[in-house]
Amino acid sequence: QVQLKESGGGLVQAGGSLRLSCAASGGTFSRNAMGWFRQAPGKEREFVAAMTWEGGTIRYADPVKGRFTISRDNDKNTVYLQMNSLKPGDTAIYYCAARKSVVVVTSQYEYDNWGQGTQVTVSS
Numbered sequence: 001q002v003q004l005k006e007s008g009g010g011l012v013q014a015g016g017s018l019r020l021s022c023a024a025s026g027g028t029f030s031r032n033a034m035g036w037f038r039q040a041p042g043k044e045r046e047f048v049a050a051m052t053w054e055g056g057t058i059r060y061a062d063p064v065k066g067r068f069t070i071s072r073d074n075d076k077n078t079v080y081l082q083m084n085s086l087k088p089g090d091t092a093i094y095y096c097a098a099r100k101s102v103v104v105v106t107s108q109y110e111y112d113n114w115g116q117g118t119q120v121t122v123s124s
Contacts, residue, residue: 002027002113004096009118012086016122020081022096022115029053033099034079036070037108038092038120045095047106049081057104063089086122093117 008020022034035050049070051058058070069082079096097111 002098004098004113004115006094006096006115006118009094009120011121011123014087014122014124016086017082017084018086018120020083020094020096020118020120022079022081024077024079024096024098027098029077029098030074031102033057033101033104034070034072035097035099035104035106035111036079036081037095037097037111038090039095039117040089040092043092045108047108048094050104050106051079052102052104059104059106061106083120086120088122088124090120091122092120094120 003026005023030053036048037045038048039045047061049060051070067085072079095117096115098113099111
């Protein structure tokens, strides 16, 4: 059974950086698209970034383009989200997700496995 575990969240001042990690286990991920989503209080979960394990396709949500970078370490079965120039509006619980398809999509409903989430809080 696929398991995803996020880490790296925390409290940071505006303009700071954090790197989130998502360790994947229980499966073979070479043919999975991996995504990051976030959910702020009172809002729906939204797409942040996604990529194939090979890195051939990468997509970002407009609000994070140029500030966030998704990457992966195949040897460690780990996906990362480097977040720079953080803003208070980035405050949310960040979730890692895996899709049983190599195609990168932005809809949360197309992802099959989810981590428990990690809290990111950006203070002004």
